[in-house]
Amino acid sequence: MSTQDHVSWSTVASRGASKKVLRPLPVSAETDSQFKLKSNTLFHHPELDYQIMVRQAASIVKQALTPGSVLFSFPASLFKHRTEAYELIEAQCGAVQGFRPISNYGTRSAGEFMVEVKFVMPTSTTKAITHGVSYKNLLFKGSPSVPSGNNTLVHVKMTLLRIPDKDTFLADLKRSLRYYGEVYQVKEYTCGGYFEGELSVILDISAGYIDASGDKTMPVQPLSNSLYLEQWDCFAAASYKGAAPVCHWCKVAGHMRKDCPELAKRVCFKCNGRGHTAKFCKTKKTSDSIDLHEYL
Incomplete structure (x- = not known):
């Protein structure tokens, strides 16, 4: 499908904003020592090292070159x-x-x-x-x-929530990410030699993309915690510096747990109040009340 011909980016953004940001659970240190993730560079832009050096220099002097x-x-x-x-x-x-x-x-x-x-x-x-x-x-x-306004290389860590075709994987990924910027590097991470969907990508988010007609440069779409991958019509969980916080309760980006609208609907079994669970209830027990576990 073509995003520009069939689905507007406002629709894509609303779909992505409502999705849960799913990331792998942390692995124990014992397992990590045996099956540590190994990176493999799939694509490296020939100018990446130069671009990094320019941005590094600008960050050191804290002003434009x-x-x-x-x-x-x-x-x-x-x-x-x-x-x-x-x-x-x-x-x-x-x-x-x-x-x-x-x-x-x-x-x-x-x-x-x-x-x-x-x-x-x-x-x-x-x-x-x-x-x-x-x-x-x-x-x-x-x-x-380069002008300081173009110092826009962003390192994005992604989790693909699907199994892509190996033969066309890199080409499909680069075509999908062009809406967010120019791809400068793609790395995959494997566990015991097997790819589990973990990626890191370096994007230049100042570079526009060519529209479907091929004669007009469009501004890039803003990054989010759920990046839409057009070639597979799916979303990938993403994290990067400056990304919106992800709620630990509902797993949706854009707010913290204390401001979660879903948590606000929950009723505490301990005090019958809303906005928290019994595990995190701060209401003190009265002297004549008895805990169920104590009774048992």
């Missing part, structure tokens, strides 16, 4: 002093307006040296990105900076 600049990342032990890296970049790429050592603003425990470079000529910028610089038989390519 210089427009038109280039980022380089070197092992911290490669140079005796950072100025040696400056000389190397300028000698192989062209004249530089200035450098900003991003690593100086972060933690010293990081094993890399990251620097932002602003070149005088656009040709030098292009050369730094396409050809990079070489040192001791190692090649380091620069990464173009």
Whole structure:
């Protein structure tokens, strides 16, 4: 089915919001030690490492990077002093307006040296990105900076509540997720070599998608705890930084247990009040009352 042709996203969103968010129960430490989940990368975008570096740099300096600049990342032990890296970049790429050592603003425990470079000529910028610089038989390519508003890589953990076809699994998953952003990485987790539906996905939620006509770019749909997968016409439970809380009582996202409308309907067998169960009742027993378990 095609979501855009048959089902509106408002309908999809309302369906997803009403579904329970089902996640596997935690496994005991003894079982984990024998059958620890192992990850296997199914898809890795060639620009993912560069995109992560750009966003990491922006998060370190807590502001937007210089427009038109280039980022380089070197092992911290490669140079005796950072100025040696400056000389190397300028000698192989062209004249530089200035450098900003991003690593100086972060933690010293990081094993890399990251620097932002602003070149005088656009040709030098292009050369730094396409050809990079070489040192001791190692090649380091620069990464173009992006506006701070585009620093939108989101790591999503998913649980597929269905068994997909293995041959078309990755292609179907990427087609389904395109409504939420551009897929940069897909990892599956296996237990004892068997896939149980656990996935992790990295999405760029700033990238739009092409509509059914193929000539119009549409804005991405917002992430939620239940992501609609068009190719299988189903929902997958999802968690990510900033996701809505999930109620421990009704398993529906968007509210906490204390505000649960379903729990508010429950009648306590102990005090006959509403909004809680006897296990969590705070009403004190009167002196002449006797607990059933005590009586038995």
